[in-house]
Amino acid sequence: MPLKYALIHEWLTPKATGGSELVVQEILNHINADLYALIDFESSNPKSYLYQRQIGTTFLQNLPYARNGIQKYLPLLPLAIEQLDLRQYDVILSSSHAVAKGVITTPEQLHICYCHSPMRYAWDLTFDYLQQSQLGNGVAGWVTRYLLHRLRQWDVLTANRVDYFIANSEHTARRIWRCYRRKSTVIYPPVNVEAMPFLAQKEDFYLIVSRLVSYKQVSLIVRAFNQLQKPLVVIGTGPQMKYLRKMANSHIQILGWQPDDVVKKYMARAKAFVYAACEDFGIALVEAQACGTPVIAYGAGGALETVQDIRSYIDTGTGIFFKAQIEAALVEAVEKFEMYQNAFNPEYLRSHASQFSRQVFSDRYLNFLDKCSKKRPSLE
Template sequence: MTVMKVAIVHDWLTTWAGAEKALAELLACYPQAEIFTMVNFLPVDKIPSLVGRTIHTSLIQKLPGARKHYRRYLPLMPLAVEQFDLKGFDLILSSSHAVAKGVISDPGAVHVCYCYSPMRYAWDMQHQYLRQAGREKGIFSWVMRWQLHRLRQWDYLSAQRVDHFVAISQYIQRRINTFYRREADVIYPPVDVEKFRHDRPREAFYLTASRMVPYKRIDLVIEAFNHMPEKQLIVIGDGPDHDKLSTLAGPNVTLMGYQPDSVLIDHLERTQAFLFMAEEDFGILPVEAQAAGAPVIGYGVGGLTETTLNNVTGLWVNSQDSQALVECLQAFEAQKQQDPNAYSASVCRQNAERFATVNFTQSIHDFVAKKTAKTVK
């Protein structure tokens, strides 16, 4: 049978994070696919998933300052993504949290969007975006608000070009319905659970890890441990808030900064529990923690409610508040003291295996095969 010609459209290639790990698995599913992306500033020769791939970039690739400030060209991205020539492709897979889903496909093609989230800059994070840009007031604020208004209009209209949406979680499924008025299936992102052991002895410290940016709410975790000086917290990660968080941390809090995967894995395999106070669309780290046998204590909203089992593989905090976290940690320790087998490492690991890479790959293959009614080789 004829092999489909496949295009995979990804927003931008500037870091190798969660969305790019999902992209790698999409590329593994369709080894013949060509990549289309706004900009590519990754060392392609050092990333196995990209070696030998045909990668098409947009006009933004060559604009001044694009390497460091590509996000400043957000107002141009709708125009840029629509310039990709996808004529002759049978299957378009957009890997999108911004503009990738806005490509104009051949009328005979099937366009499946794997959606990490509707564009947050344009929708529910508009005010945070304006604050970070220092544009809350004044004439430039209104210029940006107008641009975001137009971006919302384009984002909604371009979503109507997609044939089939796939959301990374039920949480995002609801957002797609709210903002785009479209239905979506759910296929959870791939997590490499096999790189973790779950049978190592647990130690007394607690762990949190993430990029240090405001919405991750590492500050709440540190504040909680400032109220519990007898307990030890280790923080792994770096980012713009590092210095502020370092000043906030008491003597029982250790900030390790950026660490390689091997160090993070080692700590996940030994920690008493992993702490996670962000409101995330999915959240790969809580799944990785469970794969390493660690229960997760975190804010019970968003993806965490889908990846953890409350009172079984984790404990949900009812508000983004340091005192609420303190009370939750006290309840967790009381449960462990009463029943040493509570939050067992093997049950945590078993729950994490629902999100294994092999499940993602099979689900994507089955979904696309059903929607294209063709045999994918």
């Protein structure tokens, strides 16, 4: 008798289009699983691959303004995810960057969690969250800190509900160990390398594609290029849009949100792709390399696993790192890049990116799932 699969993700909305959603899509391409989420506004979206699909949700679906994001209901997320009744399934697959791994399972079920990141609100971005939500001061600040403390406790507790962890990078695997003291297997997320247009001849501008939020450090890039007086194109939207447009000099274009085909064209034509955030993996960095476009990136996190600094790999370099998230370090890296720019091999960049393709992901993920299932005789 075939096994019954359930796949759980945090939220499915038109604004959620990052790497975690690509993982969900790729899993569904290969596994016949029922899909669950805290909220779902994609099955009613005619442009979505989930259009008219049956998706199980929670009480958060009906709360005011849920469509625009449920981070505002952060204290309710653990309660909501625990209301999903998944007892009818043999295998639980969670795609988790917040609370999806916290679903309640039975001893007879197999639970495999693809962890994009331990919950950032509770761990790495605690103080950013307090500052940006304006809940860091006074009585509200103490209440919020207490709720985050309890959220961390719940997050660690629910790590014990997972049989096997998959991490999206070695960087994330170290964070999983630090937060949960659990080992994990690294399977890089799928990048649609084949869909990225390749151009060997580049134009005279730099590019950043990112959500315009503080931890992405786009303001650092804009300030550095103000100093450099070199052309920069910024694609993306977010709460820092007005702030960035106000600070940017005339040689910097801030285009806001753009459709995928426009983003791909800019990515293929750019002299280099610039990135200043510490990402768990960083799909955009791989997409740029698939276009034959070198990367100038902050040398931390997943970038260290996807980019090869040309100063260390003179024949196979795919970018240049800068060591600190400060303007002077980025300015120096851009100047170094221009010294080396003729040494980059666009064809090699494309080849290098292919190791992170959708096919590589699906092969490794399905093989891992098969091995884990065989270790659980009750599922045979």
